[in-house]
Amino acid sequence: MxxxxxxPNIDxxxxxxxxxxxxxxxxxxxxxxxxxxxxxxxxxxxxxxxxxxxxxxxxxxxxxxxxxxxxxxxxxxxxxxxxxxxxxxxxxxxxxxxxxxxxxxxxxxxxxxxxxxxxxxxxxxxxxxxxxxxxxxxxxxxxxxxxxxxxxxxxxxxxxxxxxxxxxxxxxxxxxxxxxxxxxxxxxxLPLQPPLYPADMLSDQPERFFVTEIIREKIFEQFRQEVPYATEVVIAEYREEDTRDFIAADILVERDSQKRILIGAKGAAIKAIGTAARADIEEFLGRHVYLELHVKVREGWRDNEDWVRRLGYNS
Ligand SMILES: Nc1nc2c(ncn2[C@@H]2O[C@H](COP(=O)(O)OP(=O)(O)OP(=O)(O)O)[C@@H](O)[C@H]2O)c(=O)[nH]1
Ligand SMILES: [Mg+2]
Missing domain, CATH: 3.40.50.300 (P-loop containing nucleotide triphosphate hydrolases)
Structure with a gap:
């Protein structure tokens, strides 16, 4: 055109x-x-x-x-x-x-x-x-x-x-x-061409992706050896409320023993993950957050093509 x-007056x-x-x-x-x-x-x-x-x-x-x-x-x-x-x-x-x-x-x-x-x-x-x-x-x-x-x-x-x-x-x-x-x-x-994305865009991933990543980062920081590698984080519920976001996330592990490690004595380990993750999530989102974590066993998910696909990999 x-x-x-x-x-007239079109920007x-x-x-x-x-x-x-x-x-x-x-x-x-x-x-x-x-x-x-x-x-x-x-x-x-x-x-x-x-x-x-x-x-x-x-x-x-x-x-x-x-x-x-x-x-x-x-x-x-x-x-x-x-x-x-x-x-x-x-x-x-x-x-x-x-x-x-x-x-x-x-x-x-x-x-x-x-x-x-x-x-x-x-x-x-x-x-x-x-x-x-x-x-x-x-x-x-x-x-x-x-x-x-x-x-x-x-x-x-x-x-x-x-x-x-x-x-x-x-x-x-x-x-x-x-x-x-x-x-x-x-x-x-790079090729000579106009911008492919709006200039104010920071990433293509939705906020909830970064929420799961921050929780995974805390697990990587707080546990040694195999546990972080056997872990995946998925959002079970995410509700934006008036004063805060309500987030429930599932931490998937491969075995019962890993679940016990993640929860820790009297729930101390999972509490530490939650506290550290919540602080970073709030900083990232710029909003208050209520974070609920549940640990679930998904037997051998990491080497199960079906599970890996269901968790959104290979897509
Ligand atoms: N001393 C030093 N450490 C660095 C530097 N850059 C990164 N690191 C550290 O190296 C470690 C790995 O950094 P990441 O950015 O996670 O590395 P990555 O290549 O993304 O790793 P993967 O995601 O596992 O493939 C972290 O502890 C960083 O702080 C650097 O320039 N100097
Ligand atoms: Mg990396």
């Missing part, structure tokens, strides 16, 4: 400049390298849960970063591993899908691993990086853990020399150091 055919949005770039960037790397920390640093807000345990992220989380002349849709992915059970298979598939759909990749590697004399990436990860021609930027993260800074330049050069990366960026995602440099390297790799 020609502008002159518009009725025509300003057209983006012709050099505007927009597209998807998949953040990939082994578990625990700092992918979710990077996304949070970029957004300046805690969107994706972070713990010191590997395999924290299980589903893709989108985060939108808007600049004057660009929109990057970052896709935080589950860490790449050799999967051993149904849930892990779906996690890895989700990371592969993100790579397939991406306009550019941000590959994260820990500084310690980058220096290792062995191959920096395990075979399955190298296969992902080398199995696609999608342009990639390599970020070497956790630079703060590198004591000998004289190793940085030769290390970066060795990765540049492979020819696979458009840029190699040293980074400390924990304190958002050089995060902007990674963005500057990624923008030119």
């Amino acid at each position: 020609d502008d002159t055919t518009l009725p 025509v949005p300003a057209a983006p400049p012709p050099d505007f770039r927009a597209g998807f960037v998949a953040i990939i790397g082994e578990p625990n390298v700092g992918k979710s920390t990077f996304l949070n640093a970029v957004l300046g807000t805690k969107l994706s849960i972070v713990t010191n345990k590997p395999q924290t992220t299980r589903r893709q989380v989108l985060g939108f970063q808007n600049g004057e002349n660009h929109q990057i849709i970052f896709v935080d992915t589950p860490g790449l591993i050799a999967p051993a059970y149904a849930l892990q298979r779906s996690m890895v598939e989700s990371a592969h899908r993100a790579v397939g759909d991406a306009d550019a990749l941000l590959v994260l590697l820990e500084a310690g691993k980058a220096l290792s004399k062995h191959a920096p990436f395990p075979d399955f990860m190298a296969a992902v990086i080398d199995g696609t021609t999608t342009p990639a930027v390599l970020a070497i993260n956790k630079m703060d853990q590198l004591s000998d800074k004289s190793l940085v330049l030769p290390m970066m050069k060795s990765f540049s020399d492979t020819g696979r990366y458009k840029a190699v960026v040293p980074m400390c995602a924990l304190v958002a150091d050089n995060v902007q440099a990674a963005i500057s390297e990624l923008v030119p790799l």
Whole structure:
């Protein structure tokens, strides 16, 4: 439609400049390298849960970063591993899908691993990086853990020399150091096109997704070994009331013994999860919350394709 055919007083949005770039960037790397920390640093807000345990992220989380002349849709992915059970298979598939759909990749590697004399990436990860021609930027993260800074330049050069990366960026995602440099390297790799999402959008996931993630984060923080990995959180009821949100969530585990651990002596453990989760949920939602948690056993759900699908994975 020609502008002159518009009725008067219609608010025509300003057209983006012709050099505007927009597209998807998949953040990939082994578990625990700092992918979710990077996304949070970029957004300046805690969107994706972070713990010191590997395999924290299980589903893709989108985060939108808007600049004057660009929109990057970052896709935080589950860490790449050799999967051993149904849930892990779906996690890895989700990371592969993100790579397939991406306009550019941000590959994260820990500084310690980058220096290792062995191959920096395990075979399955190298296969992902080398199995696609999608342009990639390599970020070497956790630079703060590198004591000998004289190793940085030769290390970066060795990765540049492979020819696979458009840029190699040293980074400390924990304190958002050089995060902007990674963005500057990624923008030119995106297609010239107008923004794909409204500028005020932070993520594509609904609030209740973040509520379950925050509860899962507390479980990852408070329990050791297998329990966090055997756990899934689902919302049973969510009601917005006048003065607060009423949220009932089920924590699914695989065995009775895990249920006992999660509940703890006189319910102390589940109470601690609830208290910590509620504080973060209230901060995230900006509203008061009443949080009720129930632990339920779903025998072996993690390696049951049916359960994994019912819980919304593989979708
Ligand atoms: N010292 C240091 N620690 C970092 C840095 N970036 C992230 N971390 C820590 O590394 C741990 C893992 O961070 P995550 O962001 O959860 O890592 P991830 O790659 O998303 O992990 P998965 O979701 O399990 O694949 C957390 O304890 C972070 O605080 C960094 O630059 N320096
Ligand atoms: Mg993560």
